[in-house]
Amino acid sequence: MELKNIKTSNLENDELLDTQKQVESFLKFLNGEYETVKKLEEEKS
Amino acid sequence: MKELVENIEKQITTDKEVISVLPRNGIKAIKTLLKTISDMTEKYENLNEKLLKEIEDRYTELTTVEENKEIPQLEQEILKYDMAEKNTDTRSSFEKMGLDRVVYNVNGYYKSNLERLNKELIFSVKQFEKVGIKLTAEDFCISEYAKKYMEVLLREAYEGDINSEAVKNTFEKVYWQCSEVVSHLYVNIRYIYDRYENQIDKFYNEKAQEILKSLSLTLEGVEEKKAELIKQKNQIEETDNKNILDKFYTGSLNINDYKEDNYKRIYLELTNKDVTKLSETEKREIDENIDKLNTNLTEYAKYLEYKFLVEEVLQTRQELLKNAEANKDKKVKKTQYELIKEEIKKLQTEIFKLNAKIEKPNKGFFDRKKEEKKDSIAILQRNNLVLDLKKTYMQLDEEMIKQKILQNLDETSSLYDVIKFASSYYGYMAKVMIKNNEDITDKEIGEKAEKIRKFVNFSNFTVINHVNISDTKELSIIIKDKYKLLGMQISKENFEEDSIEDLIRKVKIINNYNNIQKSKFSIKDLEYIMNVKEMIKKF
Numbered sequence: 001m002e003l004k005n006i007k008t009s010n011l012e013n014d015e016l017l018d019t020q021k022q023v024e025s026f027l028k029f030l031n032g033e034y035e036t037v038k039k040l041e042e043e044k045s
Numbered sequence: 046m047k048e049l050v051e052n053i054e055k056q057i058t059t060d061k062e063v064i065s066v067l068p069r070n071g072i073k074a075i076k077t078l079l080k081t082i083s084d085m086t087e088k089y090e091n092l093n094e095k096l097l098k099e100i101e102d103r104y105t106e107l108t109t110v111e112e113n114k115e116i117p118q119l120e121q122e123i124l125k126y127d128m129a130e131k132n133t134d135t136r137s138s139f140e141k142m143g144l145d146r147v148v149y150n151v152n153g154y155y156k157s158n159l160e161r162l163n164k165e166l167i168f169s170v171k172q173f174e175k176v177g178i179k180l181t182a183e184d185f186c187i188s189e190y191a192k193k194y195m196e197v198l199l200r201e202a203y204e205g206d207i208n209s210e211a212v213k214n215t216f217e218k219v220y221w222q223c224s225e226v227v228s229h230l231y232v233n234i235r236y237i238y239d240r241y242e243n244q245i246d247k248f249y250n251e252k253a254q255e256i257l258k259s260l261s262l263t264l265e266g267v268e269e270k271k272a273e274l275i276k277q278k279n280q281i282e283e284t285d286n287k288n289i290l291d292k293f294y295t296g297s298l299n300i301n302d303y304k305e306d307n308y309k310r311i312y313l314e315l316t317n318k319d320v321t322k323l324s325e326t327e328k329r330e331i332d333e334n335i336d337k338l339n340t341n342l343t344e345y346a347k348y349l350e351y352k353f354l355v356e357e358v359l360q361t362r363q364e365l366l367k368n369a370e371a372n373k374d375k376k377v378k379k380t381q382y383e384l385i386k387e388e389i390k391k392l393q394t395e396i397f398k399l400n401a402k403i404e405k406p407n408k409g410f411f412d413r414k415k416e417e418k419k420d421s422i423a424i425l426q427r428n429n430l431v432l433d434l435k436k437t438y439m440q441l442d443e444e445m446i447k448q449k450i451l452q453n454l455d456e457t458s459s460l461y462d463v464i465k466f467a468s469s470y471y472g473y474m475a476k477v478m479i480k481n482n483e484d485i486t487d488k489e490i491g492e493k494a495e496k497i498r499k500f501v502n503f504s505n506f507t508v509i510n511h512v513n514i515s516d517t518k519e520l521s522i523i524i525k526d527k528y529k530l531l532g533m534q535i536s537k538e539n540f541e542e543d544s545i546e547d548l549i550r551k552v553k554i555i556n557n558y559n560n561i562q563k564s565k566f567s568i569k570d571l572e573y574i575m576n577v578k579e580m581i582k583k584f
Contacts, residue, residue: 003056003092006049008099013573015050016103017580020096023089026057030086033064037082041075 060085104577107570110286119278126260126271127502133253133264135453136469138245139238142172145471146494151231152435153487159216162227163198163207169234170199176248178241187233187396187431189403190219190226225428228435235438236393276505279340283556284563293571298557300575303568308558311551317534332559334531337507339556341524342549344508347500348460348520349545353481354467354474354497355460359514362450369451382444385437392434399427446473454514461501461510468494468501521545 011019067081068074131141139145147169151162170180182196197215201207219226238245260267282288292298301307312320316331323331379387402423453466467474474497475490485493512520521540528535539548561568 003053003088006053006092006095008095010049011047011099013103013569015047016096016100017573017576019050019053020093020100022054022057023093023096026061027086027089027093029061030064030082030089034079034082034086037069037075037078040069041072041079044072044075 100577100580104574107566107574108290110290110565112287113281113285115281116278116285116288119274119281123271123274123278123503126267126274129256129260129262129267130264130271130502132249132256133267138176138242138249140469140471141249142169142176142238142245144169144172144234144238146491147172148231148234149472149475150487150491151227151234152439159213160208162230163212166195166198166230166234167202167207170202173237173241176241176245178237178244180237184237185230185233186400187236188223188226188229188400188427190223191229191233194219194226194230223428225432229431232431232434232438236434239389239393272505275503279505283560286565289557289561289564289566289571290574292557293575294578300568300572302554303558303561303571305568308555311554315534315551315555316532331532332555334528334533335552335555335559338524338528338533338535339552340505341508341527342552344504344506345520345524346545346549347504348464348509351464351497351500354477355463357477357480358450358454358463358467361447362454365447365451380448382441382448385441385444389434389437389441392430392437396427396430396434399423399430403427442472446470456513456515458514459510460512460514460520461506463514464497464509465501468497 008016064078064082064085067078069078134141147165150165173180180199182192182199185191185195194215198207198212201209201212206212216226223229257263257267260270262270289298293300309320312318315335318327318331320328403420449466449470454463467477471494474494478485478490478493508520508524512523516523522537525535525537525540535548538544558568561571566574
């Protein structure tokens with residue numbers, strides 16, 4: 001599934017809010033992972 | 046859940062797995078992983094932006110509501126008829142001018158402050174001006190202290206600063222010459238009113254005729270028209286989009302109370318009916334009764350707050366009737382009220398005689414000492430008389446209330462008539478409030494008096510205007526019996542002190558829920574709005 005093709009207008013109000021929460025939480029996860037891996041890179045180099 | 050939501054969830058899970066399985070054991074692998082995370086972050090950030098934009102657009106669309114244009118128009122109309130009522134009703138000109146509040150506050154100055162005193166003094170001057178009497182310092186002739194103070198206060202008021210240094214300094218000066226200067230000012234306002242009473246009465250009579258003629262109504266007609274307009278406004282407000290939204294925004298309504306399950310549960314509790322099994326006609330009929338019950342309970346709850354006023358008036362009336370019965374065979378030439386009025390006239394004459402003596406220029410150099418001594422004695426006598434006059438005016442107020450209670454209230458009077466009567470006299474209201482709560486401050490009295498007057502003048506009464514003072518049945522029982530007959534599950538216990546609030550709350554929830562259905566919002570819309578509002582707070 002291509003994220004950029006998602007039609008947000010097709011989501012119901014509550015689905016829209018839930019999805020945004022999930023995406024936000026996943027973004028936090030990605031940021032955390034990036035920080036961890038970045039530290040790992042610094043340690044290795 | 047819709048397919049789209051499931052797909053997004055699945056995609057997130059898959060991407061999470063991709064991150065966790067990608068190797069991170071060598072520098073090359075780490076660089077690849079960082080690139081993957083960055084690409085992924087970019088994609089999800091784009092999606093997040095898109096989602097936030099959609100959330101915002103929907104929120105803006107839902108919350109862009111305007112107040113029904115009829116509401117401010119009705120408010121204007123209500124104020125017009127309220128003004129007409131205030132100018133034509135049976136209160137005396139003293140109350141119509143608002144002097145009842147002024148004299149109470151001037152009299153209570155020692156508990157208040159100089160700024161408030163000045164405000165009230167200037168207000169009274171303006172009120173006299175409105176009825177065609179332009180006052181100058183010369184009208185404050187009860188004593189040289191009152192005159193001196195008003196000379197400066199009026200001059201400074203003209204300059205736009207009633208609390209200027211000049212005013213403060215003058216007060217300081219006259220206060221040390223006569224610490225009862227505020228009593229002098231109190232007496233003086235009352236004296237000015239007495240002096241111009243006929244002229245003021247004439248002004249209001251002509252104004253009343255003019256207003257009623259222009260509206261082609263009688264006083265009763267004005268009252269009925271105002272009540273009708275208030276009812277109309279309340280009905281529109283109940284389903285008005287902006288009004289509903291504001292209630293949630295300000296926290297006066299809580300979205301959690303309006304969840305469907307809660308509605309169904311309370312509906313069943315109040316009506317013993319499963320709302321989902323009612324026909325449209327059945328539901329409409331029950332909802333109409335709930336709406337009426339809600340109006341009645343709101344009025345009842347407000348009435349309970351101010352019941353102490355009604356009780357005091359009715360108790361005084363009983364005592365007066367008992368006294369009248371006991372003295373019915375005694376021949377009385379003049380009423381107590383008339384006797385006090387005479388006493389006031391007598392005191393005023395004596396005061397002005399002494400004032401003439403005080404103001405008379407001294408004869409000659411050798412007699413000056415003797416004259417000054419005489420003046421001091423005259424000033425002392427006059428000051429004592431001013432205090433006597435103040436006391437007599439206060440007695441007159443008490444007597445006036447007694448007389449008005451007997452004149453205006455009889456067995457056919459309603460509870461509304463009584464509370465309206467009590468609310469017309471500021472000093473009386475204040476006295477009863479103090480009797481009811483001796484710790485109440487002047488400021489609190491002012492706020493409460495305003496609330497009571499607002500309740501009396503701007504409510505659509507459906508209960509207390511139909512219950513006579515001779516009714517022996519309790520008001521709560523009257524309401525309960527009516528709605529019990531209509532099938533509502535309410536009992537005497539619901540009206541007990543610790544239960545009434547809960548009953549009101551439940552009835553309000555059902556009524557508000559029904560009104561929301563008639564607005565542009567669904568409960569889901571409101572849930573969405575409140576959720577987004579919380580989100581915005583966190584940003």
